[in-house]
Amino acid sequence: MKIALIGTGYSSIELVRILLQHPNAELKKVITHSQGGKELQEMYPHLASIADFSLEDLEMDSFRSGLDVVFLGTPAGVSGKWTPKLLDLGVRVIDLSGDYRLKDPKEYEAWYKKEASLSYLGEAVYGLSEIYKEEIKGARLVANPGCYPTASLLTLIPALKEGLISHEGIIIDAKSGISGAGRGVSLSLHYSEVNENFKAYKVGIHQHIPEIEQELSKIKMEKVFLTFIPHLAPMTRGILVTVYGRRKSNTTTRDLIELYREFYRGSPFVRIRGEGSYPATKEVYGSNYCDIGVYVDERSDQIILFGAIDNMVKGAAGQAVQNMNLMFGLDERTGLLQTPIYP
Incomplete structure (x- = not known):
């Protein structure tokens, strides 16, 4: 699976960590709306010699290169603008923001103080992996739950x-x-x-x-x-x-x-x-x-x-990868069997 990631916040960087260990995933690019041109390891030195990505600007041309899935680790209000364009290109989307979680647009606008995106809202599957496993398997758009x-x-x-x-x-x-x-x-x-x-x-x-x-x-x-x-x-x-x-x-x-x-x-x-x-x-x-x-x-x-x-894991990036596994017919555990760190 060829993957793009939009966003460089904590959830996105946790996605980088997990995807780099995933045997069926190839992270092709990391995209940002504010840090284009920087090296990812400049922002996160712990990724030096591990994730050598030059951050790309958020432009449609970034997604015309045979991608299978895009993860959106963006603030509320951003995904709703980009997800319809990505779906129209034939790319599957897993949205880690709240833009597609609420089915009632008025509820979204009241709680998030943003304009709701109506495009594809009815198609979005709520990605609580253990509860909606069968629905996720056939989804093009998954709304990853909040933590x-x-x-x-x-x-x-x-x-x-x-x-x-x-x-x-x-x-x-x-x-x-x-x-x-x-x-x-x-x-x-x-x-x-x-x-x-x-x-x-x-x-x-x-x-x-x-x-x-x-x-x-x-x-x-x-x-x-x-x-x-x-x-x-x-x-x-x-x-x-x-x-x-x-x-x-x-x-x-x-x-x-x-x-x-x-x-x-x-x-x-x-x-x-x-x-x-x-x-x-x-x-x-x-x-x-x-x-x-x-x-x-x-x-x-x-x-x-x-x-x-x-x-950061089950509440965000890990569940997003679990949903990706289900969407692409993989064992849902793939790339996610890390033992908890203790103490």
Whole structure:
């Protein structure tokens, strides 16, 4: 597969790392809208003698050379302008931005404060690999999920789909490392502001809220509203979500573990913990795994679910490559079997 990558942010550079190890992928070019002419290793010295790419300007001529797939690691509002042109050239697209995740254009414009792209929106497949595997296999355009939605949805969907947890009053308490904010500079991301600090942000206004609600509503076949509170943790990588919901039956912790193991049978990147074991971000660091733990608090009649991912891998670049594998008929594990880095 001949591949082009648009973007040079953290998710894009994680894609470079993964694609260079992929036995069926050939990264042909890295394209940027602001750094044309630079060497990639100037921006990221860790790639010296590994990824010798001269960055190309974002122009249509860059895509007329027999490419099979383009990854867009661009800010919101950019993909919607370029994806229709790429599809018209016969190139498949995997979009890591939010431009094609929301099916309602008005929702997109309200949450992202950008004009929605209507071209090919109906064709876009939401790329949550474990849930929409068959749809992804035949897709030309995949909307790669956000990092928080990936962790939240994989953690919550089995219990919700099987009717074990109420769809009303769900709370998702989420923590992320600072790489999720990208490489841009802002006061809130300075070392002095982040180190030895822990804080909530974008309370009630995070753009991933409608994405999570959209997918849960589709699973439940009725509208789901939830409370989602993201927090910034003083670490580079990782997301841990803790989900709280009301139990709807006499399900026990052991019942829930068995349900989750059966639900994700055949999903190589989802690992379900045993009773009394709960995931940690360090245990998925640098990998495409999502680790899930469950607990039924019979005293309070609550179901509590835990999910951990590396936001740069399973929450972005790794899942994008997993989707690419499915789109091109490969084993979804190809190029993604890196063992988590520990400690």
